[in-house]
Amino acid sequence: MANTLHLLAAVSCLTLAAAYWGPDLPPGPYCGRTNECCSDRRDSCAHRILDTLCYCDQFCNHTASHDDCCPDYPEVCLGRRPEEVPVPLKQPCRHRGQLFMPGAVRMEDCNSCECVEGQDGLTTWVCQSDPCLVSGEVLARVSQRGGSWRAYNYTQFQGKKLKDGLVYYLGTLPLSRETQRMGAIRYNKEPDYPAHFDSRSRWPRYISPARDQGWCGADWAVALADVVSDRFAIQSNGAETLALSPQVFLSCNRRGQQGCRGGHIDVAWSFAKSHGLVDEECLPYVANVTRCPFRPRHDLVQDGCRPRNPQRTSRYKVGPPSRLKREEDIMYDIMESGPVQATLTVHQDFFHYRDGIYRRSHYGDNKLQGLHAVRIVGWGEDQGDKYWIVANSWGPEWGENGFFRIARGVNESGIESFVVTVLVEVIEANRRK
Ligand SMILES: *[C@@H]1O[C@H](CO)[C@@H](O)[C@H](O)[C@H]1NC(C)=O
Ligand SMILES: *[C@@H]1O[C@H](CO)[C@@H](O)[C@H](O)[C@H]1NC(C)=O
Ligand SMILES: *[C@@H]1O[C@H](CO)[C@@H](O)[C@H](O)[C@H]1NC(C)=O
Numbered sequence: 299m300a301n302t303l304h305l306l307a308a309v310s311c312l313t314l315a316a317a318y319w320g321p322d323l324p325p326g327p328y329c330g331r332t333n334e335c336c337s338d339r340r341d342s343c344a345h346r347i348l349d350t351l352c353y354c355d356q357f358c359n360h361t362a363s364h365d366d367c368c369p370d371y372p373e374v375c376l377g378r379r380p381e382e383v384p385v386p387l388k389q390p391c392r393h394r395g396q397l398f399m400p401g402a403v404r405m406e407d408c409n410s411c412e413c414v415e416g417q418d419g420l421t422t423w424v425c426q427s428d429p430c431l432v433s434g435e436v437l438a439r440v441s442q443r444g445g446s447w448r449a450y451n452y453t454q455f456q457g458k459k460l461k462d463g464l465v466y467y468l469g470t471l472p473l474s475r476e477t478q479r480m481g482a483i484r485y486n487k488e489p490d491y492p493a494h495f496d497s498r499s500r501w502p503r504y505i506s507p508a509r510d511q512g513w514c515g516a517d518w519a520v521a522l523a524d525v526v527s528d529r530f531a532i533q534s535n536g537a538e539t540l541a542l543s544p545q546v547f548l549s550c551n552r553r554g555q556q557g558c559r560g561g562h563i564d565v566a567w568s569f570a571k572s573h574g575l576v577d578e579e580c581l582p583y584v585a586n587v588t589r590c591p592f593r594p595r596h597d598l599v600q601d602g603c604r605p606r607n608p609q610r611t612s613r614y615k616v617g618p619p620s621r622l623k624r625e626e627d628i629m630y631d632i633m634e635s636g637p638v639q640a641t642l643t644v645h646q647d648f649f650h651y652r653d654g655i656y657r658r659s660h661y662g663d664n665k666l667q668g669l670h671a672v673r674i675v676g677w678g679e680d681q682g683d684k685y686w687i688v689a690n691s692w693g694p695e696w697g698e699n700g701f702f703r704i705a706r707g708v709n710e711s712g713i714e715s716f717v718v719t720v721l722v723e724v725i726e727a728n729r730r731k
């Protein structure tokens with residue numbers, strides 16, 4: 299409201315200033331009313347105009363701009379034909395003491411504001427009003443509340459809209475009904491699960507760090523490539539330790555997928571099974587869709603990749619994916635074969651996670667949401683508070699070195715609703731027994 303008043307005040311000042319040469323002066327006549335033109339200054343040789351006076355004497359002709367002569371002075375006293383009405387000055391918009399011409403655009407956090415000129419010649423700012431990714435409410439309330447996690451104001455999210463973040467920092471398209479019905483494995487094994495299990499300490503050097511997917515909705519590609527990389531190292535006892543590239547999904551798995559605007563997880567798993575992956579050196583991740591450099595039926599050598607293991611000739615392929623539904627089955631699978639892929643529903647507060655055990659806070663925006671593919675690498679508990687340890691793909695500066703912990707056993711944000719495991723096709727001679 300205060301802003302609107304300011305704006306109105308500024309606009310009306312400008313209107314007055316423009317009035318002397320503007321077309322909207324009160325219609326005369328002034329000098330023409332008495333036809334009196336004076337050669338020296340006399341108070342009676344003046345007329346009211348707006349809230350001041352204009353003159354019909356020749357002194358008014360002396361000032362450079364002639365701006366205290368009555369508008370009809372040249373016509374009446376000098377016998378000139380009335381001048382054409384000058385084009386009114388364009389009135390600028392103002393912001394923090396600066397002037398902006400119509401058409402100028404400035405940013406207000408994540409929203410752009412344009413200086414727009416109406417038909418009446420008046421200008422106003424017209425601003426977008428989308429929620430931004432960074433929420434003051436989440437920052438203030440989550441930290442104040444003393445809950446199980448803390449929030450942080452990440453500079454990488456500054457000036458971005460929430461709706462765009464949900465596309466380009468996530469990227470998992472809704473699961474089809476068919477995928478949701480995918481059969482689940484039940485191990486029916488109840489070993490003594492350790493209270494803490496972290497793939498990174500169980501298999502040092504085999505587990506991929508948290509990547510940065512960049513401004514590209516490729517979480518599905520990143521999560522799959524990293525799960526498959528980890529499992530190649532583990533299931534080959536380290537003989538095939540390598541970083542597989544998510545780029546092959548973006549560049550070569552185009553059918554039915556939307557590149558940096560998102561992908562289907564089931565389509566990506568089928569692609570990993572039939573086409574196979576290549577390593578990061580062969581096709582580095584560039585967070586964008588590029589032309590696929592490979593022929594579908596070629597092998598790694600024909601692709602021009604140089605596998606370190608000389609026995610490796612085919613691309614890195616996986617078997618059919620299966621689903622895990624129960625908490626114990628997920629734990630068993632991780633402990634036996636390595637990290638698994640999962641999805642969670644992301645709301646605005648999640649972007650602010652700094653450390654602790656995440657549970658959705660309901661602060662910030664609760665309308666917009668997106669599906670996010672991640673990699674569960676282990677679990678633990680903190681004074682009885684159980685959690686999963688999960689790799690995110692927003693770089694190592696985010697969260698706990700790129701990882702986060704989230705409540706376990708309660709399907710928090712749907713993290714247990716679609717967990718996928720897969721066996722990888724390591725070179726037989728290296729297969730872990
Ligand atoms: C008024 O000014 C114009 C141009 O500035 C000049 O040509 C004219 O002679 C002046 N008239 C009088 C009456 O001083
Ligand atoms: C977040 O930090 C930026 C500076 O890095 C600051 O301009 C902004 O006001 C902060 N946002 C909130 C909601 O505190
Ligand atoms: C992605 O590629 C397109 C087309 O080649 C290009 O216009 C765009 O700038 C690229 N984006 C990034 C983030 O590099």
Ligand SMILES: *[C@@H]1O[C@H](CO)[C@@H](O)[C@H](O)[C@H]1NC(C)=O
Nearest residue numbers: 643709710711712713714715
């Ligand atoms: C877990 O949560 C997700 C979304 O939050 C929901 O769609 C799904 O049905 C839940 N699954 C179970 C087993 O409760």
